[in-house]
Structure formats: C-alpha cells, structure tokens
Amino acid sequence: MNTETTGQRNGLLSGMIIGAALGAVASLLFAPKKGAELRKELADTCLTFRDHAVQLASTVKDKAEDMAQSTCEHSQELADEAREAGQQIAETAGKIKDETLERPNREFTTESL
Numbered sequence: 001m002n003t004e005t006t007g008q009r010n011g012l013l014s015g016m017i018i019g020a021a022l023g024a025v026a027s028l029l030f031a032p033k034k035g036a037e038l039r040k041e042l043a044d045t046c047l048t049f050r051d052h053a054v055q056l057a058s059t060v061k062d063k064a065e066d067m068a069q070s071t072c073e074h075s076q077e078l079a080d081e082a083r084e085a086g087q088q089i090a091e092t093a094g095k096i097k098d099e100t101l102e103r104p105n106r107e108f109t110t111e112s113l
Contacts, residue, residue: 017049017052017053020049021045024049
C-alpha cells in the first residue's frame, strides 16, 4: 500500500475522530441540562473517546509491527539474493582467473580479444 495513501487515510480518520469529539462536547455544552447531568454526560463521552483512542492506538501499533516484520523479511530476502549474486560473481571471476593462468605465456593482441 502506498505510504502517502496510508498517511492520508490516517489523517482523515484522526480528523473524523477529533471532529466527532468536538461536536459531542459542543452539543453537550449547549444543551439545556442540569450541571450534574451535564458533567456525567461529559465524563461518559470522554470515556467513550478514550476507549476509541486506545483501540485506534492498538490498531496502529499492530499495523506498525506488521510493516516492520514485513520489511525485515524483505530485507533478509534481498540480502540473501545479494549474497548469492556475490558468490556467483566470485566463482565466475575465479574461473576466468584460472583460465587465464592456464594459457601459455603469449602476447595478447587486439585480435585475440
């Protein structure tokens, strides 16, 4: 998934949560209610949003751990491929060196290349 798209989605989700929280608090403050009732509703609303924030943080943490694991696995695969390529290059260079040393000493010309 594109990192920019993921960032935009996370920003949108955060904006929606913050907007919902502000809207809920504003509606409670402007509603004609007794002080005790208003305080209880504010406390309940804060607890609800806290629970949502904890859940969102847990989801973000899980996604980050998954991405870190995936990145680690991919890095290991790339390192293995690079190691194999290096070994193949070393083997080829060794063969070329051996072939070159086995040739009798003669003068090389551009025609022999």
